[in-house]
Amino acid sequence: MQISTRRFDKTAILDISGDIDLGHSTEVRRMVLAEFREKKTPRVILNLHDVNYIDSSGVASLVEGLKASRDVGSRLILFGLSPVAHEVLQISRLLKMFEIYDTEDMALQA
Amino acid sequence: MNRKGLLLRLELPSDPEILCVVRSAVMRLTEEMGFSSEECRGLTRAVDEALANIIRHAYDGRPDQPIELLCSRLQDRSGNMQRAALELVLVDHGTAADRKKLCGRSFDDVRPGGLGMHFIKDAVDVMEYTSHARENRLRLVKYLPEAKVEPKMGKGE
Numbered sequence: 476m477q478i479s480t481r482r483f484d485k486t487a488i489l490d491i492s493g494d495i496d497l498g499h500s501t502e503v504r505r506m507v508l509a510e511f512r513e514k515k516t517p518r519v520i521l522n523l524h525d526v527n528y529i530d531s532s533g534v535a536s537l538v539e540g541l542k543a544s545r546d547v548g549s550r551l552i553l554f555g556l557s558p559v560a561h562e563v564l565q566i567s568r569l570l571k572m573f574e575i576y577d578t579e580d581m582a583l584q585a
Numbered sequence: 586m587n588r589k590g591l592l593l594r595l596e597l598p599s600d601p602e603i604l605c606v607v608r609s610a611v612m613r614l615t616e617e618m619g620f621s622s623e624e625c626r627g628l629t630r631a632v633d634e635a636l637a638n639i640i641r642h643a644y645d646g647r648p649d650q651p652i653e654l655l656c657s658r659l660q661d662r663s664g665n666m667q668r669a670a671l672e673l674v675l676v677d678h679g680t681a682a683d684r685k686k687l688c689g690r691s692f693d694d695v696r697p698g699g700l701g702m703h704f705i706k707d708a709v710d711v712m713e714y715t716s717h718a719r720e721n722r723l724r725l726v727k728y729l730p731e732a733k734v735e736p737k738m739g740k741g742e
Contacts, residue, residue, distance in 0.1 A: 494605055496601065496604055496605070496633065496637070497601040497604060497637040497640060497641070498601030498602055498604065528605075528608065528633075530630070530633055530634060530637060530701070530704075531634055531637070531699075531700035531701040531704055532637065532701075534700055535700065559626060562623075562626065563630070563704075566703075566704065566707055567700055567703075
């Protein structure tokens with residue numbers, strides 16, 4: 476799994492590729508939490524277009540990121556979910572908890 | 586189920602880096618058995634979550650401990666109806682699971698953690714956990730739809 480960060484004004488876009496599973500979810504969690512708690516980024520957007528798989532530890536990392544964003548009054552936005560990523564959030568009944576958009580443009584305009 | 590045939594047996598280290606390999610194998614196996622795409626993804630997720638639980642909880646993150654995964658086809662025939670299933674058995678020799686935690690948490694309880702068991706239960710028809718003499722076995726079974734068996738035609742018919 477790889478993560479790279481792009482910054483636009485008050486927004487950080489984290490481009491994630493690979494699988495967010497037991498071996499890699501800790502890194503996602505660490506980077507998302509750092510954006511909110513250390514860098515005080517007002518809006519963090521996760522690009523999940525190239526994420527093939529998310530397990531329960533990956534979902535937990537996203538939930539922790541969402542809670543951290545709410546704690547500091549920031550926003551966590553997701554876009555580009557693959558059918559597999561969409562399905563795992565759906566069966567977790569978490570789809571409505573997140574701001575989710577189809578494309579990067581839609582996420583940036585939100 | 587009155588017949589059983591081993592399809593795949595994997596001996597794995599308790600290393601998270603091996604999970605993607607197992608997911609690929611289980612996905613392919615379930616596709617070959619004729620499960621729907623959704624069922625294949627669910628079964629793959631179930632095995633992945635079960636392995637992750639063993640790595641995290643039974644072996645406390647140690648990456649060099651043994652795990653065995655046995656995949657078998659179960660088959661039962663009654664009259665002209667035939668029912669098949671995939672049996673997945675995961676064996677480890679770590680700390681036994683706390684049976685209270687095998688229930689998972691409520692989906693309505695929005696917090697990190699506790700989802701893995703729900704993913705497993707959501708994907709299978711049978712889940713059994715036994716622990717005896719430092720051997721823990723998680724048995725998962727998923728049935729294929731019941732199929733009608735066409736009677737064989739004899740000579741001259």
